[in-house]
Amino acid sequence: MNLTVTHIAAGVALAHARMKTLEQELNVADSRLGDGDTGGMLRRVLDLMAEQRMDGIDDVGVSLGILAKAAAAATGSSLGTLLATGLLTMSKRTKGRTEIPWSELAPLLEQARDAVMARGGAKLGDKTVVDALDAVSSALAGAGDQAGVRARAVAACDEALVRFRNEPCRMGRARMYADKSIGMDDPGMLAFARLTESVCRRGT
Amino acid sequence: MKKLINDPAHYVDEMLDGLCAAHPSLTRDGPAGRVIRRTEGARAGKVGIVTGGGSGHLPLFTGYVGPGLVDACSIGNVFEGPTVDSCMAAIKAADGGRGVLRLYGNYGGDRMNFDMAGEFLEDDGLELSTVLGTDDIASAAPEERSKRRGVAGIVYAYKIAGARADEGASLAEVTAAAAKAVERTRTIGCALAPCQIPGAAEPSFRIAPSEMEMGIGIHGEPGIWRDTLKPADAVADEMVDRLLAERPEGSGHRVSVLVNSLGATPLEELFILYRRIAERLDKAGLAVVQPLVGPFVTSMEMAGVSLSLCFLDDKMERLLAAPASCPFWRVG
Known part of the structure; x- marks a missing residue:
């Protein structure tokens, strides 16, 4: 079975449920390198995304576009705006299609990564959410089924967190804590990894 | 908090x-x-x-x-x-x-x-x-x-x-x-105590009661140094020195000064600072135009101040003096 709107809606519901426990974990992580509100901000974003009704919608691009607009309406924070940018990019690439083969997820995520980099200005290696997105899109290359996608995505996020933990942050507010950030997870990368894990481990 | x-x-x-x-x-x-x-x-x-x-x-x-x-x-x-x-x-x-x-x-x-x-x-x-x-x-x-x-x-x-x-x-x-x-504008801030975003788990930064941090940002971004709290005149001197070291090329001798509270620091302390800042600018040969002292840009309950210098030319000075009105600032 290919990726459909049903998978997307179920994924949003799982991510939304995960925020109940993740909110404070992310706030604490962000308070070490930023102003301590990443969890609260993402909770508001996922609250609004989870409110979006997908009943009667079978176009993958339309559903992703609805989620992008919800994210953009919920926050103007950098991370939230980048999430909206990535979703909007994938929405445009999938409009008019009701099913997306799992093998197409990797190129879609690559396009989302490139759009996020263009909007936010981060480069690969800056220790941002872009590096997590890049790790997942690279790991999914060649994955042709849902089980493979889930397993590779979770492993890629874990590896990215470990790989970048001992690097300094080079972007955004956290770049000002470059030395202090060594040994810590970037809050945006951590959020991406935890939410990916919640969607993939429990299955959609 | x-x-x-x-x-x-x-x-x-x-x-x-x-x-x-x-x-x-x-x-x-x-x-x-x-x-x-x-x-x-x-x-x-x-x-x-x-x-x-x-x-x-x-x-x-x-x-x-x-x-x-x-x-x-x-x-x-x-x-x-x-x-x-x-x-x-x-x-x-x-x-x-x-x-x-x-x-x-x-x-x-x-x-x-x-x-x-x-x-x-x-x-x-x-x-x-x-x-x-x-x-x-x-x-x-x-x-x-x-x-x-x-x-x-x-x-x-x-x-x-x-x-x-x-x-x-x-x-x-x-x-x-x-x-x-x-x-033509330069600013530097310093903080004595943090603020906390409503609903956040922690204050925007932590600082000991006896310490201050020079150069901190309005969201608690890290500054240049953190040390024991210094007297107002010493703080004013350092802020003035740092701003004058970055005086814009071609600037004249007229400058507007903004001594700003980051939220919790009272007007009394702002005026203690302004007194010294005005003396220092005078000694540097700068004439102060339209000084501003008060809370203009804050960070909720953060304690601290910022100092801004706007190096004016004739046209900027005229525009700065033109009538304007908003809830927190009235000119003319």
Whole structure:
């Protein structure tokens, strides 16, 4: 079975449920390198995304576009705006299609990564959410089924967190804590990894 | 940290309701009510000026909406950029038919959302320009000035660009006036105690009761040094020295001074600092014009101050003295 709107809606519901426990974990992580509100901000974003009704919608691009607009309406924070940018990019690439083969997820995520980099200005290696997105899109290359996608995505996020933990942050507010950030997870990368894990481990 | 609020989730909206109830010259508008505009609307034939940013800094940003200053403002959650929809609505609210200047601080979320809003609106034929506030000298080295954050000095850009727009100048001329005000303004801050975002797990930073931090940003971004709290005169001296070391090339001998409270520091302490700052500037051969002392750009309950110097020429001085009025600042 290919990726459909049903998978997307179920994924949003799982991510939304995960925020109940993740909110404070992310706030604490962000308070070490930023102003301590990443969890609260993402909770508001996922609250609004989870409110979006997908009943009667079978176009993958339309559903992703609805989620992008919800994210953009919920926050103007950098991370939230980048999430909206990535979703909007994938929405445009999938409009008019009701099913997306799992093998197409990797190129879609690559396009989302490139759009996020263009909007936010981060480069690969800056220790941002872009590096997590890049790790997942690279790991999914060649994955042709849902089980493979889930397993590779979770492993890629874990590896990215470990790989970048001992690097300094080079972007955004956290770049000002470059030395202090060594040994810590970037809050945006951590959020991406935890939410990916919640969607993939429990299955959609 | 104690806060006199109802619910962190309603902090911004209840604040905006109260602001507009107290000041009928301001009206809430736009998606989710996250635009503050002049109640009388944009003035036809005048270049519009729009600003925006996160909440938590009153009087910045919404408090500077008024004649001779800013026409509309998009406002985000505490320390978060405004949404792209509210940026678009604020730009439209400021549009009097001669183009709109986007004038805001150099922060990632603000930049992304104003840029996206501009991309949507320029397709509709609206003429836009952008100037970013980059006055915080502690946030990047002089050779990377474009990376610096915008802090309290942006009020000079509001005032000077707002006056130029009121004179009937074109979008290019208003933009140039704003850019010159930014180019001629330097700010440095220091903090004694942190603030905390409503609902956040921790304060924006931690500092011992006996310490201060020089160069800290308005969201608690790290500064230049942290050490034992020093006497006011020593703090004033260091701030003046650091700003004068970055005096803009070609600047004259007239300067406006802004001694700003970050929230919790009282006027008494600001005036103790101002006394010394004025002495030091006089000794440096600088004449102070239109000094500003008070809370102009805050970070909720953060204790500390910032010092801004705006190095004036004749034209800037005239624009700074032109009439303007908003809930927190009146000139003329």
